[in-house]
Amino acid sequence: MPITLTINGTRTRITAHPMTRLLDVLREDCGLTGTKEGCGEGECGACTVLLDGVPVNSCLVPLAQADGTHVATIEGLRGRHPLQRAFVEHGGAQCGICTPGMIMAAVALGRKPSMDAMRVGLAGNLCRCTGYWAIYRSIRSAAGASKR
Amino acid sequence: MRGSISNRRLFEPRSLRDALRMLRDEGPLVPMAGCTDLYVSLNFGTLKDTRFLNLWRLDALRKIETRGAGVSIGALATHTNIMRSALVGKRLPMLAAACREIGGVQIQNRGTLGGNVANASPAGDTLPVLAAADAVVVLASAGGIRRVPFTAFYTGYRRSVMRPDELIVAFDIPAVHGRQWFRKVGTRAAQAISKVVMAACDDDRPRIAVGSVGPTVVRLPRTEAALASGASIADARRTLVDEITPIDDLRSTAEYRRRVAANLLARCLTEFGMS
Amino acid sequence: MRAVGRNVLRKDGVSKVTGAARYIDDLTFPNLLYGRTIRSTIPAGEIAGVHLNFDTAGFTIVDYRDIAGRNIVALIEDDQPCLAEREIRHVAEPILLLAHADRERLLAADVQIDYRASTPNYDPAASAITFKTITIDKGDLDRGFAAADRIVEGEYRVGHQEQLYIEPNGVIAVPGPDGPGGDEGGIVIYGSMQCPYYVHRAITVLLDLPDDHVRIIQTETGGGFGGKEEYPSMIAGHAALLARKARRPVKIIYDRVEDMLATTKRHPGIIRHRTGVTRDGRLTAMEIDVLLDGGAYATLSAVVLSRGVIHASGPYRCDHIRVRGRATMTNTPPNGAFRGFGAPQTQFATEVHMDRIADALGLDPVRVRDINALRPGDTTATGQRLGRDCSARQVLREAVARTDFTRRRKALAGSNRGIGLSLFFHGSGFTGGGEVKLASKAALALTERGARILVASTEIGQGTRTMHAQIVADTLGVPYDCIDVNAADTGEVPNSGPTVASRTCMIVGRILQRCAEDMRARLGAMTPRQYLRAHGPLVVTKEYEKPSDITWDDSSYRGDAYGSYGWACDVVEVEVDRDTWQATPVAFTTVHEIGKAIHPMLAKGQIEGGSAQGIGYALIEEVVMRDGRMANGQLTNYTIPTTLDTPAIEVVMLENPYKHGPFGAKGVGEMPIDGPAPAVINALRHAGFDLREIPATPEKIMRARSASPEQRRPSAERESLRSSARSGSELGVGPQRAK
Structure with missing residues (x-):
C-alpha cells in the first residue's frame, strides 16, 4: 500500500515496503542523494533530515513511521539558506560528507543558537575533518547574516 | 544495510486495543517504537525477527501527566518529550537529566522511555532513575492491565516478566519528596x-x-x-x-x-x- | 586581486553544502550489480574448503583463479594477495567475491569456509617476519653517553587508530565495451580514493592490462586521512574482477562494520628511549628503538617506519643519535597510512620522554626544550643541515608566551588540572629520494578565460582544488575564478603522485607553479583567448625537479630527509574528574609554522581538524583487538570526539617561507596530529597521573595514579622511573594485547 509523505514541500506517494529505511526511500526512490549514510547505527548523523521540523537519523526511521509527515532534506534548502553560504565562507565543509546532515541539524537550532546550544544540538553529528569549530563559526555567521 | 526487509511483515494498529488484539491473535510480534535500537540491529543484520508491530502512531501512549502527587509517563513519550516536560522538570528532574544524556538530539527525538525499558540493556540510561524512583510498569494485554514494580521487572540479562502478548503502556512514578x-x-x-x-x-x-x-x-x-x-x-x-x-x-x-x-x-x- | 593568502571560496563548496556533490554511493549505472566480499574468520591458517550453500543462479562468483594477471595488491612489496589462495594471515582477509543485482539475495548467500587453523602471533616483538629495519646513526653514541651526567630511560606505547572518514570505502567498476576480435576491452573504475594512480597500477597488474585500458576516476571523497591511500587498490581490484567476469558494472560499498574490521589502521608501536643529558639539560646522546606492528602484510609499513624513525629524535639538536626501527608482521589486518604516518607514534614517545628528562633534572620542561631545539644551521639525525626556515624555538616561545605556560603550570599545581606541551616537526613530501623516484607531473591547459589544472592530486576535503587554483591564478596573473580544476581522472590528468605525505601543496603546487610560470611566459602580452586564436591549444606539463641543494643517500640513511619541515608547539590544559578519572581537555593552543598559508582558512581547518583527531588519539580512540579481530568495530564502541569532546582550539600560524615551496609554502596536512597526544599525556602527568601510553582512557588513568607531584621530586625520579617502567610492563596493556 503506498505511503504518502511530503518531501521538501512536495506531496509524494511511495510504493515500498513499510519497513524500508527513510534514508533508502530518499536516496533510491526519490533520487535525493544529498542525505548520506555514514554508519547505519544512528551515531554519525550524516543521514539527518528534519521530520516534521525535528532532526532524526533517517537510517533509523521506517517508512511506515514517516507516513503523513513533512520531511526536509538538504535539497529542500535549494542552496538559498544562509547556513549554506556560511558553511562555504567559513570552512564549515571540508570533505563534505557530514555537511548535509550537519546543516539540517543546524537548521533545527533556530535563528541564533548559543554556543552551548550548538555544542549540544550537534553532538549527534560526527565530523572527522573540522574539529567542529569552523562549523560553529559558520552557524554564528549565518545567524548574523539572517539578522540583517 | 545487512538486514533484509522484504521477508518482514509489519502490523499497523490504529489503536491500543487494536495493537493488543494483534499481539494476542497474530503474535509473537516485536513492538516497534522509536526504532533507535531495533533498526541498528536491522542494519547490522542481527535482527532475526520477522513480524513487527508499529506502535508509533498510538499517540495516546505519549502522554505525560500528573498522577496524584507523582507522574505518569506514557511508554511512547520520547526523551525529548520528557526533557521538555515542565511536569517532569518539577517532579522528576533526574529523569530529565537521564534523557538529556541519551544519544544526540536525533536519538532523543525518536527514542522512547518504553523502548529504553523494553530493550532491557543493563546500560539503559533511564533505568536507574525508574528503579530509584520506585516506578511501576503498567503492562497491558487483551486480557487487561497489570502493574509491576520496576524493581521486579527484570529477571536477568535482557529478560523481563513481560509476556509476549503484553505491551508496556506507561510508567507510574510516585512522588519523590527528597533530593x-x-x-x-x-x-x-x-x-x-x-x-x-x-x-x-x-x-x-x-x-x-x-x-x-x-x-x-x-x-x-x-x-x-x-x-x-x-x-x-x-x-x-x-x-x-x-x-x-x-x-x-x-x-x-x-x-x-x-x-x-x-x-x-x-x-x-x-x-x-x-x- | 591576488588569491594567495586570501580566503577565496573553495571550489567544491557550493556542491557540498547543497547536497549536489556526488560521492561514490550516489552514483549508479544501468545493469548495475552489487558486490560482496567473503572474508576469513580466523587469524591464521589455511583454507581447507569453500562451500556455496545457496542457489548460485544470477550470481557472479570470483575467486583467485579468475585473476588474469598477478594475484597481488601491487604497492611496495608483492606480498599481499588480492584474494587469498590458501594461506590466511588475518581475520577479514578476502577470499571470495559475489555479485548480484538484488542486494537482499546477495546478503543472504551463505558461504562456508573450512580452515586448518594455525597459531596466530599478535606480539610484534615476537614476530618471525620483519618487513623492514632501518638504522639511523649520527656521531658516536658511546661518546655521547660518556659526556652525560644522567641517563634517562623510558618505554612508550601507542595503540591502533582508525581513520574514520565518515564516508566508508567504495568503488564502482565499469567494464569497457569488448574490443575487436572479442578481447574484453578495458575497465573504468570510479571511487572514493586518495591516489588514482596507485589504483591504476594495481589494476593493470591484477588484470594484466596495458595502461591505456585502465582508467581510474576519483569521485567526491568523504575524507581519507590516509585510510584511502592504499586500501582502494584492494577494493577496486575486487570490483574489477567481478565486473570483468559479469561484464556488467559492479558496485562495492563497505558498510561501517566491514570498513572498520577489514581496512587499515594506524600502526601500534612500542618506542624505547635511552637518553644522555648534562646536568644543565643538554642532550648528549639519544638511543631510540622503534617497533611498529605492521599487521599481516607489508603494505606501507616500510615507509611508515621510515618517517617514524626520521622523526623519532624530535625537533632537537644532538650530536650522537642512534635510531633503530623495525616493522614486523602480526596476524592482524594490515596497518597502513594514517595522517602523520609514523611520526605521531615516535614523536609521542619523544615528547613524553622530554618531560621526564626535565623532571629527572629538576628543570622546567620549556627550558629543556628551548636549550635543545633545532636552530638554523643545526643538523638533524640524518645529518640534514637546516636552513633559515627552521622555526622550532619560535613556535615554542610563541606557544609558551600565549598560554602564559610557566605561570599557569605553577598556578595549577596540586589541583585536578594539569598543563602540558609538546614541540614537534613534520617533514613535507616523500621521504628521502622518494620525490625523485616518483617524478611527479602536473599540467596546465590554457582555456578561453584562464587555465585548467590537470593533476592527479585529489580533493579529499583538505582543499586541494582551491589551493592549487590560487597558486596558478597568481602565478599566471588571472583571477582565481578563471582557473578550473579537472577531475582526478587518469584518463585526463598526468601522474602527480599520491595525495599523501603533506606533499600536495609544497611539491605538486610547486610543479603547477612552474607550469603557470612557463604558460605566462608563452602568453607574453596576449590574453588566453588571443593566444588560443593565434596558436591553438596549449598544455604545459612539468615534472618534479629536485632542488640542487637536496641530497639523500638511502643506503646510509644520510642527507636531506625532506625538502623542508613544518614546526609546531601544542599546549593543552586537562582536567581530571576526581570521581571518574575522565580527562577533559579544557584549553588547547597550537602554534604552527607552515612556511606560507596559501589559504589561511583552509590551513586553519587542517590544523583544527588534525588537532581534534590527535585529541581523540590521546584520550578516547581505542581499537580493542580480540583474537586478531577488532572487537569494537562500530561507531557506538569505537568512539571519536563529538562536539562535546572537542575543546576550543586556538590556532596561531607563523610563516617562515621555504625557498622551494610555492609562495614559500610547506606542508600542513599531517603535522597537526603529531602533537596533541604527548601534550595531553604531559598535562596528565602534571596533574599527577603518570602514563606512558595512549589512549589514556579513564581506566588507565585510574591505574596510573602513582606520580603525585610530591613523588616527582628530582631526587626520586630515577627510582620512580624504574618502578613505573616495571608497573608499565605489568600493566601489559598495549592494545595488541588488550583483552
Whole structure:
C-alpha cells in the first residue's frame, strides 16, 4: 500500500515496503542523494533530515513511521539558506560528507543558537575533518547574516 | 544495510486495543517504537525477527501527566518529550537529566522511555532513575492491565516478566519528596554508552540504583539499609562494592566500574549532605 | 586581486553544502550489480574448503583463479594477495567475491569456509617476519653517553587508530565495451580514493592490462586521512574482477562494520628511549628503538617506519643519535597510512620522554626544550643541515608566551588540572629520494578565460582544488575564478603522485607553479583567448625537479630527509574528574609554522581538524583487538570526539617561507596530529597521573595514579622511573594485547 509523505514541500506517494529505511526511500526512490549514510547505527548523523521540523537519523526511521509527515532534506534548502553560504565562507565543509546532515541539524537550532546550544544540538553529528569549530563559526555567521 | 526487509511483515494498529488484539491473535510480534535500537540491529543484520508491530502512531501512549502527587509517563513519550516536560522538570528532574544524556538530539527525538525499558540493556540510561524512583510498569494485554514494580521487572540479562502478548503502556512514578541525583559515566562526553550510570533520591530514606554494573540495572538494598541505619559514607562505599557485580567488557573494566560506582555514591551522598 | 593568502571560496563548496556533490554511493549505472566480499574468520591458517550453500543462479562468483594477471595488491612489496589462495594471515582477509543485482539475495548467500587453523602471533616483538629495519646513526653514541651526567630511560606505547572518514570505502567498476576480435576491452573504475594512480597500477597488474585500458576516476571523497591511500587498490581490484567476469558494472560499498574490521589502521608501536643529558639539560646522546606492528602484510609499513624513525629524535639538536626501527608482521589486518604516518607514534614517545628528562633534572620542561631545539644551521639525525626556515624555538616561545605556560603550570599545581606541551616537526613530501623516484607531473591547459589544472592530486576535503587554483591564478596573473580544476581522472590528468605525505601543496603546487610560470611566459602580452586564436591549444606539463641543494643517500640513511619541515608547539590544559578519572581537555593552543598559508582558512581547518583527531588519539580512540579481530568495530564502541569532546582550539600560524615551496609554502596536512597526544599525556602527568601510553582512557588513568607531584621530586625520579617502567610492563596493556 503506498505511503504518502511530503518531501521538501512536495506531496509524494511511495510504493515500498513499510519497513524500508527513510534514508533508502530518499536516496533510491526519490533520487535525493544529498542525505548520506555514514554508519547505519544512528551515531554519525550524516543521514539527518528534519521530520516534521525535528532532526532524526533517517537510517533509523521506517517508512511506515514517516507516513503523513513533512520531511526536509538538504535539497529542500535549494542552496538559498544562509547556513549554506556560511558553511562555504567559513570552512564549515571540508570533505563534505557530514555537511548535509550537519546543516539540517543546524537548521533545527533556530535563528541564533548559543554556543552551548550548538555544542549540544550537534553532538549527534560526527565530523572527522573540522574539529567542529569552523562549523560553529559558520552557524554564528549565518545567524548574523539572517539578522540583517 | 545487512538486514533484509522484504521477508518482514509489519502490523499497523490504529489503536491500543487494536495493537493488543494483534499481539494476542497474530503474535509473537516485536513492538516497534522509536526504532533507535531495533533498526541498528536491522542494519547490522542481527535482527532475526520477522513480524513487527508499529506502535508509533498510538499517540495516546505519549502522554505525560500528573498522577496524584507523582507522574505518569506514557511508554511512547520520547526523551525529548520528557526533557521538555515542565511536569517532569518539577517532579522528576533526574529523569530529565537521564534523557538529556541519551544519544544526540536525533536519538532523543525518536527514542522512547518504553523502548529504553523494553530493550532491557543493563546500560539503559533511564533505568536507574525508574528503579530509584520506585516506578511501576503498567503492562497491558487483551486480557487487561497489570502493574509491576520496576524493581521486579527484570529477571536477568535482557529478560523481563513481560509476556509476549503484553505491551508496556506507561510508567507510574510516585512522588519523590527528597533530593534527586543522576550521573552518567560514558565512553565520551556525548552520544556514549554508559560504563556506570547512577540515580538516587533521599526521600524518607536513600534509594540508589546503578546501571552497567551487573546483568540488569540494580537497586542497592544493603547499601540503602546501611545508610538508613546511619552508616558512614565510607561504610556505604564498601557495602556498594560488595553489592554490585560488574564485568570487564569492550567499554570498561570491572575494577573501574566498581571504583567509579563507589565514588559516585560518595559524591551523591556528600551532595545530599551526609558525611 | 591576488588569491594567495586570501580566503577565496573553495571550489567544491557550493556542491557540498547543497547536497549536489556526488560521492561514490550516489552514483549508479544501468545493469548495475552489487558486490560482496567473503572474508576469513580466523587469524591464521589455511583454507581447507569453500562451500556455496545457496542457489548460485544470477550470481557472479570470483575467486583467485579468475585473476588474469598477478594475484597481488601491487604497492611496495608483492606480498599481499588480492584474494587469498590458501594461506590466511588475518581475520577479514578476502577470499571470495559475489555479485548480484538484488542486494537482499546477495546478503543472504551463505558461504562456508573450512580452515586448518594455525597459531596466530599478535606480539610484534615476537614476530618471525620483519618487513623492514632501518638504522639511523649520527656521531658516536658511546661518546655521547660518556659526556652525560644522567641517563634517562623510558618505554612508550601507542595503540591502533582508525581513520574514520565518515564516508566508508567504495568503488564502482565499469567494464569497457569488448574490443575487436572479442578481447574484453578495458575497465573504468570510479571511487572514493586518495591516489588514482596507485589504483591504476594495481589494476593493470591484477588484470594484466596495458595502461591505456585502465582508467581510474576519483569521485567526491568523504575524507581519507590516509585510510584511502592504499586500501582502494584492494577494493577496486575486487570490483574489477567481478565486473570483468559479469561484464556488467559492479558496485562495492563497505558498510561501517566491514570498513572498520577489514581496512587499515594506524600502526601500534612500542618506542624505547635511552637518553644522555648534562646536568644543565643538554642532550648528549639519544638511543631510540622503534617497533611498529605492521599487521599481516607489508603494505606501507616500510615507509611508515621510515618517517617514524626520521622523526623519532624530535625537533632537537644532538650530536650522537642512534635510531633503530623495525616493522614486523602480526596476524592482524594490515596497518597502513594514517595522517602523520609514523611520526605521531615516535614523536609521542619523544615528547613524553622530554618531560621526564626535565623532571629527572629538576628543570622546567620549556627550558629543556628551548636549550635543545633545532636552530638554523643545526643538523638533524640524518645529518640534514637546516636552513633559515627552521622555526622550532619560535613556535615554542610563541606557544609558551600565549598560554602564559610557566605561570599557569605553577598556578595549577596540586589541583585536578594539569598543563602540558609538546614541540614537534613534520617533514613535507616523500621521504628521502622518494620525490625523485616518483617524478611527479602536473599540467596546465590554457582555456578561453584562464587555465585548467590537470593533476592527479585529489580533493579529499583538505582543499586541494582551491589551493592549487590560487597558486596558478597568481602565478599566471588571472583571477582565481578563471582557473578550473579537472577531475582526478587518469584518463585526463598526468601522474602527480599520491595525495599523501603533506606533499600536495609544497611539491605538486610547486610543479603547477612552474607550469603557470612557463604558460605566462608563452602568453607574453596576449590574453588566453588571443593566444588560443593565434596558436591553438596549449598544455604545459612539468615534472618534479629536485632542488640542487637536496641530497639523500638511502643506503646510509644520510642527507636531506625532506625538502623542508613544518614546526609546531601544542599546549593543552586537562582536567581530571576526581570521581571518574575522565580527562577533559579544557584549553588547547597550537602554534604552527607552515612556511606560507596559501589559504589561511583552509590551513586553519587542517590544523583544527588534525588537532581534534590527535585529541581523540590521546584520550578516547581505542581499537580493542580480540583474537586478531577488532572487537569494537562500530561507531557506538569505537568512539571519536563529538562536539562535546572537542575543546576550543586556538590556532596561531607563523610563516617562515621555504625557498622551494610555492609562495614559500610547506606542508600542513599531517603535522597537526603529531602533537596533541604527548601534550595531553604531559598535562596528565602534571596533574599527577603518570602514563606512558595512549589512549589514556579513564581506566588507565585510574591505574596510573602513582606520580603525585610530591613523588616527582628530582631526587626520586630515577627510582620512580624504574618502578613505573616495571608497573608499565605489568600493566601489559598495549592494545595488541588488550583483552
